[in-house]
Amino acid sequence: GAVVSQHPSRVICKSGTSVKIECRSLDFQATTMFWYRQFPKQSLMLMATSNEGSKATYEQGVEKDKFLINHASLTLSTLTVTSAHPEDSSFYICSARVDSNQPQHFGDGTRLSIL
Amino acid sequence: AQKITQTQPGMFVQEKEAVTLDCTYDTSDQSYGLFWYKQPSSGEMIFLIYQGSYDEQNATEGRYSLNFQKARKSANLVISASQLGDSAMYFCAMRYSGSARQLTFGSGTQLTVLP
Numbered sequence: 001g002a003v004v005s006q007h008p009s010r011v012i013c014k015s016g017t018s019v020k021i022e023c024r025s026l027d028f029q030a031t032t033m034f035w036y037r038q039f040p041k042q043s044l045m046l047m048a049t050s051n052e053g054s055k056a057t058y059e060q061g062v063e064k065d066k067f068l069i070n071h072a073s074l075t076l077s078t079l080t081v082t083s084a085h086p087e088d089s090s091f092y093i094c095s096a097r098v099d100s101n102q103p104q105h106f107g108d109g110t111r112l113s114i115l
Numbered sequence: 116a117q118k119i120t121q122t123q124p125g126m127f128v129q130e131k132e133a134v135t136l137d138c139t140y141d142t143s144d145q146s147y148g149l150f151w152y153k154q155p156s157s158g159e160m161i162f163l164i165y166q167g168s169y170d171e172q173n174a175t176e177g178r179y180s181l182n183f184q185k186a187r188k189s190a191n192l193v194i195s196a197s198q199l200g201d202s203a204m205y206f207c208a209m210r211y212s213g214s215a216r217q218l219t220f221g222s223g224t225q226l227t228v229l230p
Contacts, residue, residue, distance in 0.1 A: 034217055043206065043220045044160075091158060100216040103150070106160035 001027050004096050006107025014115055015086060021079045021110045023094035029074035030096035034104065038091040050077055084114045117142045117211045121221035128197045129229050136192040136224045138207030148210040149190040155203045166190055197228045
């Protein structure tokens with residue numbers, strides 16, 4: 001149980017393109033989903049926390065207009081990287097949990113490469 | 116402020132030997148949780164083991180055990196009988212009683228198991 005599906009696993013696109021990444025909880029309802037960014041050989045850095053039906057809470061330094069997060073249902077959150085540039089190339093990984101007393105379950109991540 | 120420190124950027128261990136990965140944390144909270152995750156080169160985050168701050172016994176999960184020393188604020192991961200498939204990045208993480216109770220990750224330790 002507790003499976004989180006993240007799609008796509010890899011995307012390569014041109015500079016200026018907007019890219020949408022989906023995160024789905026397959027067998028549980030996730031009241032909270034988290035989006036992380038990870039550079040090579042580094043740790044996971046929390047970008048934002050999203051609760052179903054409300055606006056995401058962004059960490060300091062993360063541009064909310066650049067990284068649009070939507071958590072419209074209890075099983076789906078999306079991260080849209082708008083007008084992506086090469087510096088946005090990274091590994092993005094989502095996680096989801098039922099509530100604050102339950103563990104976070106991670107998706108398999110998305111490798112984004114902007115040419 | 117909450118902080119997780121992993122001081123070993125890289126570790127090597129001989130196959131079938133045991134290895135200890137260090138993790139120290141800093142928090143003023145009384146209630147918190149400590150996690151270890153494994154991240155292979157493919158990128159997915161694999162949950163290994165959990166220790167609650169009020170748990171009196173050290174957590175164990177198969178070949179993984181957590182050496183929890185609360186007074187020293189350390190939560191080291193011990194892997195017994197290392198296998199080649201254990202080669203990966205290992206992250207220590209803490210969940211504290213903040214408003215969102217999200218995970219804060221350490222910088223990680225790259226473990227390489229030698230044949």
